[in-house]
Amino acid sequence: MKISLFVPCYIDAIYPKVAISMVRILEKLGHTIEFPEELTCCGQPPFNSGYWDDARRSARPVLERLKDAEVVVIGSGSCGAMMKVFYPELFAGHPEEASAKALSAKTWEFTDFLVTKLGVTDLGATFPHKVTFHDGCHGLRELKTKKQPRELLAKVRGLELVEMKEAETCCGFGGTFATKYASVSTAMGEVKCASAAETNADFIVSADSSCLMHVQGLLDRQRRPIRTIHIAEVLASE
Amino acid sequence: MSDVAIAPRAQFFEDADRITHDTEHRRRIQTAMGKYYVSRYSRQALFRNWQEARQTAAETKWAALKELDKHLEAFERNATARGTQVHWTSTGEQARQVIVDIIRRHNARRIVKSKVMTSEEIHLNQLLEQLGYDVIESDLGEYIQQLKGEPPYHFVFPCMHLSREEISDLFENHLGTAQTHDPEELTMIARRVLRQKYIDADIGITGANFVVADTGMISITENEGNARLTAALPRVMITLVGIEKVLPKFSDLALFLPMLATAGTGQPLTGYNTMYAGPKQPGESDGPIEWHVIFLDNNRTALLADPQQRDALHCIRCGACLNVCPIFKNVGGLSYGTTYQGPIGSVITPHFRGLQDWKHLSGASSLCGACTETCPVKIDLHHHLLHNRRNAIDEKRGFLEGMLWRGFTFLINRPKLFSLSIKLGRLFQPLHALVKGTIFDPAAAWTKSRELPEVAHESFRDYWKRRQSK
Ligand code: SF4
Numbered sequence: 001m002k003i004s005l006f007v008p009c010y011i012d013a014i015y016p017k018v019a020i021s022m023v024r025i026l027e028k029l030g031h032t033i034e035f036p037e038e039l040t041c042c043g044q045p046p047f048n049s050g051y052w053d054d055a056r057r058s059a060r061p062v063l064e065r066l067k068d069a070e071v072v073v074i075g076s077g078s079c080g081a082m083m084k085v086f087y088p089e090l091f092a093g094h095p096e097e098a099s100a101k102a103l104s105a106k107t108w109e110f111t112d113f114l115v116t117k118l119g120v121t122d123l124g125a126t127f128p129h130k131v132t133f134h135d136g137c138h139g140l141r142e143l144k145t146k147k148q149p150r151e152l153l154a155k156v157r158g159l160e161l162v163e164m165k166e167a168e169t170c171c172g173f174g175g176t177f178a179t180k181y182a183s184v185s186t187a188m189g190e191v192k193c194a195s196a197a198e199t200n201a202d203f204i205v206s207a208d209s210s211c212l213m214h215v216q217g218l219l220d221r222q223r224r225p226i227r228t229i230h231i232a233e234v235l236a237s238e
Numbered sequence: 239m240s241d242v243a244i245a246p247r248a249q250f251f252e253d254a255d256r257i258t259h260d261t262e263h264r265r266r267i268q269t270a271m272g273k274y275y276v277s278r279y280s281r282q283a284l285f286r287n288w289q290e291a292r293q294t295a296a297e298t299k300w301a302a303l304k305e306l307d308k309h310l311e312a313f314e315r316n317a318t319a320r321g322t323q324v325h326w327t328s329t330g331e332q333a334r335q336v337i338v339d340i341i342r343r344h345n346a347r348r349i350v351k352s353k354v355m356t357s358e359e360i361h362l363n364q365l366l367e368q369l370g371y372d373v374i375e376s377d378l379g380e381y382i383q384q385l386k387g388e389p390p391y392h393f394v395f396p397c398m399h400l401s402r403e404e405i406s407d408l409f410e411n412h413l414g415t416a417q418t419h420d421p422e423e424l425t426m427i428a429r430r431v432l433r434q435k436y437i438d439a440d441i442g443i444t445g446a447n448f449v450v451a452d453t454g455m456i457s458i459t460e461n462e463g464n465a466r467l468t469a470a471l472p473r474v475m476i477t478l479v480g481i482e483k484v485l486p487k488f489s490d491l492a493l494f495l496p497m498l499a500t501a502g503t504g505q506p507l508t509g510y511n512t513m514y515a516g517p518k519q520p521g522e523s524d525g526p527i528e529w530h531v532i533f534l535d536n537n538r539t540a541l542l543a544d545p546q547q548r549d550a551l552h553c554i555r556c557g558a559c560l561n562v563c564p565i566f567k568n569v570g571g572l573s574y575g576t577t578y579q580g581p582i583g584s585v586i587t588p589h590f591r592g593l594q595d596w597k598h599l600s601g602a603s604s605l606c607g608a609c610t611e612t613c614p615v616k617i618d619l620h621h622h623l624l625h626n627r628r629n630a631i632d633e634k635r636g637f638l639e640g641m642l643w644r645g646f647t648f649l650i651n652r653p654k655l656f657s658l659s660i661k662l663g664r665l666f667q668p669l670h671a672l673v674k675g676t677i678f679d680p681a682a683a684w685t686k687s688r689e690l691p692e693v694a695h696e697s698f699r700d701y702w703k704r705r706q707s708k
Pocket of ligand 1: 501552553554555556557558559560582609612613614615616617619
């Protein structure tokens with residue numbers, strides 16, 4: 001399969017290892033990766049802020065560039081949901097409506113792609129650590145990816161998964177919410193960090209680097225020893 | 239709108255900022271909600287198919303609202319046939335007037351209320367107190383909030399944020415009772431005071447959980463029995479209810495009563511479920527001599543006319559969306575400054591009281607969707623928050639923020655410039671340490687509580703280029 005990799009801005013700039021790990025995993029499975037370098041962002045920030053005109057302006061190049069893609073894979077539940085769930089709504093009644101729907105149909109969040117589309121769970125990874133999994137809300141509720149990451153983690157050698165209390169509760173990132181409502185976002189994050197810490201895990205694993213950026217920022221400030229890591233990096237560990 | 243003293247937005251930020259730092263508040267609400275989750279989800283599991291039940295409930299409400307006029311007329315016909323007087327009011331002002339007229343006509347002095355959220359919506363207590371009437375809330379939680387001089391914290395659990403100690407102090411100060419931290423005893427203190435109030439009251443005011451069209455009844459759900467006393471003892475009964483509370487058929491209650499109890503409090507059925515069908519009938523020995531049902535619109539028809547968000551009128555006010563909302567749990571109910579707190583409040587308040595004044599509540603969400611997932615009548619709550627944000631901007635584009643998004647779009651549509659900005663970010667990041675924590679910190683909103691991530695030494699884009707050129 002020829003897979004077009006959509007790399008969200010924060011993965012590109014801050015967490016390139018996530019995308020590199022995805023490339024490694026998908027190539028190992030025999031697929032060809034194409035990286036549309038022209039694309040930088042799915043347009044979610046202006047969309048969530050209510051600026052849908054600007055969101056459309058940001059999303060049009062994505063529609064155009066990925067028009068002929070076979071499948072599109074994204075290492076983020078949040079950007080994945082934007083393209084899969086919200087693009088059709090964003091472009092409803094606009095000339096691009098059909099192409100938004102077409103893109104939605106062939107767009108996959110990474111863990112969902114592996115488990116549901118490719119039907120693989122064992123990637124031969126080894127990660128000898130105790131981990132807990134944080135469900136990113138967009139992945140969990142918009143894309144319904146509760147089981148997929150857990151099935152993947154279950155096959156990782158040496159990995160022990162301990163569920164934290166209220167794993168499904170939002171970490172408080174929420175994009176621009178994190179700065180517009182910083183104190184609320186922080187309080188939510190503190191609750192999340194505390195329940196993750198209670199598990200005594202070494203790592204908080206998630207399918208969303210954006211959540212992890214916020215959580216890691218809090219952990220660093222609070223000097224908690226637990227680290228965060230994207231699931232793609234875990235699955236690429238040998 | 240002019241019914242608020244401080245700008246609602248400023249008030250929200252001030253209160254939210256205070257409460258989010260109150261770790262005792264956080265602990266207390268977490269504990270209470272933890273208990274709720276256990277009972278709620280175990281009750282929910284007893285439904286043969288909760289998801290189907292939700293679907294049926296949503297469809298029933300959808301159908302009810304689609305023919306709202308017919309159902310309301312049917313209710314009126316059936317209720318008036320048994321001597322009930324039905325009033326239609328468009329605004330809070332009109333509803334208040336109808337109530338005051340009834341009170342005056344009966345020369346009433348003392349009024350007892352059971353839980354009536356709609357009366358909070360029209361600020362009824364303030365008016366009646368101003369006019370010199372003795373008004374008392376008989377729901378225990380609301381009574382405590384009334385003594386405290388605060389609106390309800392949560393529309394199902396009005397005083398859940400208070401400790402027993404605080405309640406005991408309140409009782410000591412207002413009622414002169416001895417300190418006790420035993421919940422039983424605290425309840426008994428309130429009950430003793432309230433019993434006399436029911437007996438003395440001239441008028442009882444209730445709300446309604448459901449308005450049953452085909453039988454002309456209202457259904458009230460409660461755990462304390464106070465609504466029954468409010469309805470039964472005073473001479474005159476007034477029921478104030480929003481027009482959206484209608485259910486077409488009596489048999490619909492077979493689904494809605496257990497559903498409300500499950501989602502609201504994690505009970506199989508709430509303690510008391512009473513159907514009221516009219517004032518005292520000839521030959522009956524008790525009940526009010528007059529019963530007035532006042533229907534309130536207060537912008538509900540405007541919401542009904544909104545094809546995207548009309549499902550917000552499905553709400554059965556179970557409070558479940560508040561209970562699962564991480565925003566609610568961290569900012570607390572009073573920060574909202576609204577009659578209806580939490581996700582449903584954030585969705586409907588802009589419709590009821592003005593979008594521009596209340597849009598900040600729709601912004602105060604990470605859009606996590608826990609509310610939508612839990613809502614028994616399947617209101618698309620978190621997407622409506624998103625829609626409110628969009629509608630607010632379509633109506634009035636923010637100048638500074640608008641510029642920001644224009645700039646953002648300009649940047650991300652130019653990959654070279656975008657790459658350059660990442661490189662600049664990497665270059666300048668070490669300098670950030672110089673301003674971090676000062677008023678010059680451009681990332682202050684982030685760094686006040688969190689560390690910034692580091693820009694990677696090589697972006698994925700650059701990695702890919704390097705790889706391709708090999
Ligand atoms: S919106 Fe749904 S969950 Fe929230 S109070 Fe209403 S019915 Fe309950």
